[in-house]
Amino acid sequence: MAMNSDLTGLTLAEARDALAKGETTSVELTEAYIAAVAAARPLNAFVTETPEKAIEMAKASDARRSAGTVGAMEGLPLGIKDLFCTKDVLSTASSHILDGFQPPYESTVTTNLWNAGAVMLGKLNMDEFAMGSSNETSYYGPVANPWRPEGDNRTFVPGGSSGGSASSVAAEIVVAATGTDTGGSIRQPASFTGIVGAKPTYGRCSRFGVVAFASSLDQAGPMTRTVRDAAIMMGSMVGFDPMDSTSVDMPVPDFESALTGDIRGLKIGIPAEYRIDGMPPEIEKLWQQGEAWLRDAGAEIVPISLPHTKYALPAYYIVAPAEASSNLARYDGMRFGLRVDGNDLTETYEKTRAEGFGAEVQRRIMIGTYVLSAGFYDAYYLKAQKVRTLIGQDFEQAFGQVDAILTPTAPSAAFAAGEKSGDPIAMYLNDVFTVPASMAGLPGMSVPAGLSDNGMPLGLQVLAPAFDEMTMFRVGGVLESAAAFSARPRKWWLA
Amino acid sequence: MRDIPTNPDNLIAGETGDWEIVMGLEIHAQVSSNAKLFSGASTEFGADPNSQVSFVDAGLPGMLPTINERCVEQAVRTGMGLNAEINLYSVFDRKNYFYPDLPQGYQISQFKQPIVGRGTVTIELSDGSTKEIGVERLHLEQDAGKSLHDQHPSQTYVDLNRCGVALMEIVSDPDMRSAEEASAYVEKVQRIVRYVGSCDGVMAEGSLRADVNVSVRRPGGELGTRCEIKNVNSMRFIRQAIEHEARRQIEILEDGGKIDQETRLYDPNKGVTRSMRSKEEAHDYRYFPDPDLLPLEMEQEWVDAIRASLPELPDAKKARFMADFGLSEYDARTLVSDRDSADYYEAVASGRDPKLSANWVTTDLFGYLNRTGINIAESPIKAAQLGQLIDRIIDKTISGRIAKEVFEVMCETHQDPDAIIAEKGLKQVTDEGAITAVVDQVIAENPDKVADVQGGKEKLLGWFTGQVMKLSGGKANPQAVNKILREKILGD
Amino acid sequence: MSLDKDTVRRVARLARIEVAEDRLEALGQELNQIIGFVEQLDEVDTSSVAPMTSVAKQKLRWRADEVTSGGQAEKVTANAPASDMNFFVVPKVVE
Structure with missing residues (x-):
């Protein structure tokens, strides 16, 4: 029998293969992870641990395997971002307002994963309602990044909003985790924690049963240790769902088969506009390094222009809050979750929402309400949706010339907790490289590619045309091999 | 505006x-x-x-x-x-x-x-x-x-x-x-x-x-x-x-x-x-x-397919009822007030006098339905039955007045008019011999009125018709009665 | 455009979020910072651009007119802060 730490050290693909060979069982693997989760509580990565459910699911998985039924994710223990509704299991979106909420239904994405044989370890902490880039807005407290610069005992943020997902994957306390990405919430935390995070094309993953932040942008995706793991897991998350009107009815390719290692002849675009003012030299350097790796692997590097890049973030901060202000209207204390009684109905609404939502969520609801209000709709919302059209056209033109685009994932490495929490705009700028693809609904992934000067992980982002996740994985796989990122965080929480 | x-x-x-x-x-x-x-x-x-x-x-x-x-x-x-x-x-x-x-x-x-x-x-x-x-x-x-x-x-x-x-x-x-x-x-x-x-x-x-x-x-x-x-x-x-x-x-x-x-x-x-x-x-x-x-x-x-499948709409139906059936605006409006009424009417009027049909539907049938609070779709008197009643008027089996009587029975028993006519012996008498006998009797009993008619008060003929109809239990054919009366009194 | 105290109060009211009177000013400043940031968009000429309706370039799918849900009043009200006889119970609504 393998040692526990050996088991949790396996990638998703390795664990899958070990299970297939009978070298371990799902129960054994799950028990190892349950112990690792318990030992890593200082990370605050989980809102809810579900060890009993995990063991039960693992047993069922082992039974299925004995009976000869093996799904693509058979027996693999996952963490689930708490934005996904899971039947009869507390689902909070890391918000006080969802106090005690146990959905009587399961999200389509998690249903797909369970149907593929996966096991749930619990629900992962996140920025409240997925609004944040540092996982400091959670009602359940901030999540710690497993990484710390050498000799620095401060807590660093894991990025956000899928901070619990990123942190738990990086800390090897789950095989992999689900994330959701509205403006970069999978890719940016993946970059901050040295893991792979992939967002498929908008419409690939059903949004049914996922607590909505901004409906036109929200998209689920895998957060894993390797590109191969991401390809395997994405294959089990996506798929047409008639319950989501924006879900696309398209065949799902075998993403893992994209990992040929061969990108000879592919054209890789380098967008000039991503070279922003004040970009840290280490980011610039890493980006050039990535370019070199891909060129060395036989790709052709093509300078491209995405002229409206600069406007993606401001447009995003109109569209996303506008949709959120409406999506979050249902949290009113009437049918589920928190109710704070007032003297009358209106007061009850106002008190419930003032206490139930944290500062950042309130801020975004206010912004969204304002930009949609009478007299401002055209100037803000309509304008932003027009700019969004232009952003989409930029990408369409670019993908007329190139097969994929390479950029940095984030403008910096992870920062210390509290460093940017007083300055919303500084925080928003974390997503400057991830938001444009979100606005255009394109697939994108972050691949760990190196370390910052202070030894924190940095990722590079690969963007691909709509529904061409195959090219995204193909390029991502080559990047991963070339970077050979092998650094791991020191497990300080075990000390 | x-x-x-x-x-x-x-x-x-x-x-x-x-x-x-x-x-x-x-x-x-x-x-x-x-x-x-x-x-x-x-x-x-x-x-x-x-x-x-x-x-x-x-x-x-x-x-x-x-x-x-x-x-x-x-x-x-x-x-x-x-x-x-x-x-x-x-x-x-x-x-x-x-x-x-x-x-x-x-x-x-x-x-x-x-x-x-x-x-x-x-x-x-x-x-x-x-x-x-x-x-x-x-x-x-x-x-x-x-x-x-x-x-x-x-x-x-x-x-x-x-x-x-x-x-x-x-x-x-x-x-x-x-x-x-x-x-x-x-x-x-x-x-x-x-x-x-x-x-x-x-x-x-x-x-x-x-x-x-x-x-x-x-x-x-x-x-x-x-x-x-x-x-x-x-x-x-x-x-x-x-x-x-x-x-x-x-x-x-x-x-x-x-x-x-x-x-x-x-x-x-x-x-x-x-x-x-x-x-x-x-x-x-x-x-x-x-x-x-x-x-x-x-x-x-x-x-386009939906348009093709659309039923005739009230305005078009009303116009058609007026043009094809010669109905008054009022009758047409009443009949198209809902689809069931219009359909019922069309079933009754099919192959029959459209105006007579409209009268029976709007007056007698609607009167009965209103009285009883029954929806036309659930009417116990079916369109075919009302049609049969009208047929019996047209073919002179019964008079219009007897038809009203038959209709009252239909309201009670929901029977076919033919069955009611047979059962109650309401078939109109067209046999001139039988009618002549009754006419003779009325003339014999009212010599002064006969003189009045002959003296120019032709309007009194209607009174004679009524007496003959009464004595025949309404079954005598009114046209035949009239003809014979004129022959006997005025020598027409 | 900037949000004065009255505007913040009005927006908070529309959003049904209680904001203490002494917080209005500071909140207005925070929001103004964000509004100032997004107003960069004014630089973009969008006079001949159609707004994006959806990134999903497909038609709305229609579902068949079939009853597929219901008969679950207990589940529907299970998470309610207050319920009675399968009704949601809420503060008195005055009309």
Whole structure:
């Protein structure tokens, strides 16, 4: 029998293969992870641990395997971002307002994963309602990044909003985790924690049963240790769902088969506009390094222009809050979750929402309400949706010339907790490289590619045309091999 | 707004001069469908609290809308009934406001781009005239749930069964000038939705409700400030509410006051309208396209197929009844008031005298149905039976008078007329010999009257006919009686 | 455009979020910072650009008119802060 730490050290693909060979069982693997989760509580990565459910699911998985039924994710223990509704299991979106909420239904994405044989370890902490880039807005407290610069005992943020997902994957306390990405919430935390995070094309993953932040942008995706793991897991998350009107009815390719290692002849675009003012030299350097790796692997590097890049973030901060202000209207204390009684109905609404939502969520609801209000709709919302059209056209033109685009994932490495929490705009700028693809609904992934000067992980982002996740994985796989990122965080929480 | 000439009959005399009412209506018609507009819960009326609620309707986190094709089709059918433009591309918007019977915190509706555009409805007034009322638009939207305020002294109970049921909101132009016009408009819209089968039109169950925008002005003058009277749920209440509201506004204006634009509720018990929620803040619904739904797009061929499948509409049917059957406007209007009546009539009139058929249907049959409160679709006297009765009049088996008698028996026993005629021996006597015997008897018994007739009072012949008919138990053929009487008395 | 105290109060009211009177000013400043940031968009000429309706370039799918849900009043109300006889119970609504 393998040692526990050996088991949790396996990638998703390795664990899958070990299970297939009978070298371990799902129960054994799950028990190892349950112990690792318990030992890593200082990370605050989980809102809810579900060890009993995990063991039960693992047993069922082992039974299925004995009976000869093996799904693509058979027996693999996952963490689930708490934005996904899971039947009869507390689902909070890391918000006080969802106090005690146990959905009587399961999200389509998690249903797909369970149907593929996966096991749930619990629900992962996140920025409240997925609004944040540092996982400091959670009602359940901030999540710690497993990484710390050498000799620095401060807590660093894991990025956000899928901070619990990123942190738990990086800390090897789950095989992999689900994330959701509205403006970069999978890719940016993946970059901050040295893991792979992939967002498929908008419409690939059903949004049914996922607590909505901004409906036109929200998209689920895998957060894993390797590109191969991401390809395997994405294959089990996506798929047409008639319950989501924006879900696309398209065949799902075998993403893992994209990992040929061969990108000879592919054209890789380098967008000039991503070279922003004040970009840290280490980011610039890493980006050039990535370019070199891909060129060395036989790709052709093509300078491209995405002229409206600069406007993606401001447009995003109109569209996303506008949709959120409406999506979050249902949290009113009437049918589920928190109710704070007032003297009358209106007061009850106002008190419930003032206490139930944290500062950042309130801020975004206010912004969204304002930009949609009478007299401002055209100037803000309509304008932003027009700019969004232009952003989409930029990408369409670019993908007329190139097969994929390479950029940095984030403008910096992870920062210390509290460093940017007083300055919303500084925080928003974390997503400057991830938001444009979100606005255009394109697939994108972050691949760990190196370390910052202070030894924190940095990722590079690969963007691909709509529904061409195959090219995204193909390029991502080559990047991963070339970077050979092998650094791991020191497990300080075990000390 | 169209320029509509002032009709002096519609003016209301105030203390300071005449006033004219100006009205536009918003009709909410519940779409006939099995399931709700955006969820798979049932639309059936009167179920247990929250038993027809999906997680989508309850606005639970992560739930998403998916559109019911039947509701789209019904909106298109209705649009065609309103002679309106069908928009192949329309958009669903969110109308944002907080209310406990609105679980999502927004109503999915159509704001800038509705599924149906401009149309026209022709209304028919009691003086036999007609008037065109403009329809601004028809859009699809979700109904809200129901709040019950009388279950608890300090709490409201919320039932979401109706929440999410598809409604068609039909918005008219402000083209109506009298309570009669307004109720005629509602009746006409009700008739149209029933004809096309898109709504059952039952006002008492709330499946057709009207909000009436009422303002008053000097004849032909500037439009006044309007008040919206919400959810008036019967034709009678519509007329009462408008009349009361107009008088209320006129009184205020004549006293030098001004009208506050507000929403009012009609109280049928007191016969008054009263101010509804005090609007402490102006509404700001923050409409924007629902990002959970894509734009609604329809293929022209699909729309054409619906048009082809549409039943004949009331106006066309009325015109045909008048042209093909020679019916009066009044009879035609009565017969097309609903599809079942029109169908019944056509079945009776098929191959028979259309006017005689119309008389029997509108007078005798409708009289019987009204008396008994039976719906024509459930009439125990079938069209074929009434047809047979008319046939017996035409082929002179019975007289018109005997036919009335037979009909009365049909109402009681639901038997075929032939069976009743045979059973009761009501077959008309055409045998001249038998009639002559009775004629002779009457002549013999009334020599003075015979002399009067012969002396020039030919009108008295009718009296003789009546006596002969009476003695024959009504069975004698009146034409034969008349002929023989003339022969015997006048020697014609 | 900037949000003064009255605007913040009005927006908070529309959003049904209680904001203490002494917080209005500071909140207004925070929001102004964001509004100032997004107003960069004014630089973009969008006069001949159609607004994006959805990144999903497909038509709205229609579902069949079938009853597929319901009969679950207990589940629907299970998470309610207050319920009675399968009704949601809420503070008195005054009409």
